[in-house]
Amino acid sequence: MLELIERLGPRLVAISGDLTQRAKPRQFRAARRWVEHIQVPVLAVPGNHDVPLYRFWERFLAPFGAYRRHFAEDLEPVYLDDSLLAIGVNTAYGLTFTGGRFRPRRLAEVRQLLASAPDSVYKVVVAHHHLVPARRFDLQTVSRNAHAAIELFASAGVDLVLSGHHHQAYVARSDEFYAEALPPVLIASAGTTTSDRGRGAEVGVNTCFQIEVDDRRLEITTLRWRPDGERFVASSRHLYPRRALWSGGLEP
Numbered sequence: 193m194l195e196l197i198e199r200l201g202p203r204l205v206a207i208s209g210d211l212t213q214r215a216k217p218r219q220f221r222a223a224r225r226w227v228e229h230i231q232v233p234v235l236a237v238p239g240n241h242d243v244p245l246y247r248f249w250e251r252f253l254a255p256f257g258a259y260r261r262h263f264a265e266d267l268e269p270v271y272l273d274d275s276l277l278a279i280g281v282n283t284a285y286g287l288t289f290t291g292g293r294f295r296p297r298r299l300a301e302v303r304q305l306l307a308s309a310p311d312s313v314y315k316v317v318v319a320h321h322h323l324v325p326a327r328r329f330d331l332q333t334v335s336r337n338a339h340a341a342i343e344l345f346a347s348a349g350v351d352l353v354l355s356g357h358h359h360q361a362y363v364a365r366s367d368e369f370y371a372e373a374l375p376p377v378l379i380a381s382a383g384t385t386t387s388d389r390g391r392g393a394e395v396g397v398n399t400c401f402q403i404e405v406d407d408r409r410l411e412i413t414t415l416r417w418r419p420d421g422e423r424f425v426a427s428s429r430h431l432y433p434r435r436a437l438w439s440g441g442l443e444p
């Protein structure tokens with residue numbers, strides 16, 4: 193993965209949560225050491241596994257204490273340059289933690305951030321939990337407040353949402369699940385990149401997304417690790433017109 197990042201030299205590396213298995217300090221420190229090898233900006237948000245599940249008092253009193261002490265102080269970082277705005281949203285909240293929650297307070301902040309960015313800037317939200325159910329997944333549930341989040345993202349011009357949690361790589365359009373929020377938002381849910389956890393057909397499979405954008409279109413390529421060749425190879429490619437073109441926001 194580090195070799196791939198070095199070779200591609202992306203503008204930004206987004207890590208959509210679950211940096212650790214059990215939110216242990218040494219696991220966060222290992223994740224930190226790994227991220228420090230990356231020579232380009234990195235935006236990471238916590239996942240449910242980054243909150244202690246069994247250390248009850250810690251979970252109750254300071255659920256993100258270990259993350260902040262050993263990985264990063266900022267749970268919801270924001271990246272901005274002249275053409276890209278990426279907003280981190282921490283969704284690792286909720287009684288069971290597994291389903292996640294989009295907090296109204298963070299959505300209000302996201303609304304402000306989106307409103308203050310020029311139309312021409314690509315707008316990306318990075319959040320661990322799912323806004324749409326995975327296609328090959330038994331539970332057809334979504335995160336709490338997912339509906340409010342999609343309505344905001346659709347109306348405020350978000351080009352792309354990056355998420356994770358399902359251990360399956362897929363790209364969805366929000367109107368497959370929320371018919372009324374138009375124009376639809378693209379959602380790219382990352383599979384498992386660096387561990388051996390996977391689900392369904394992706395058990396034991398490692399993938400990541402390579403995302404390229406220009407004024408007119410967005411291209412998402414799923415890269416899949418080939419152990420025999422010891423490298424990531426393209427396994428699927430999705431092309432979409434830039435969202436602003438769908439809504440008439442840019443010159444055709």
Ligand SMILES: [Fe+2]
Pocket residue numbers: 210239240241320356357358
């Ligand atoms: Fe997760």
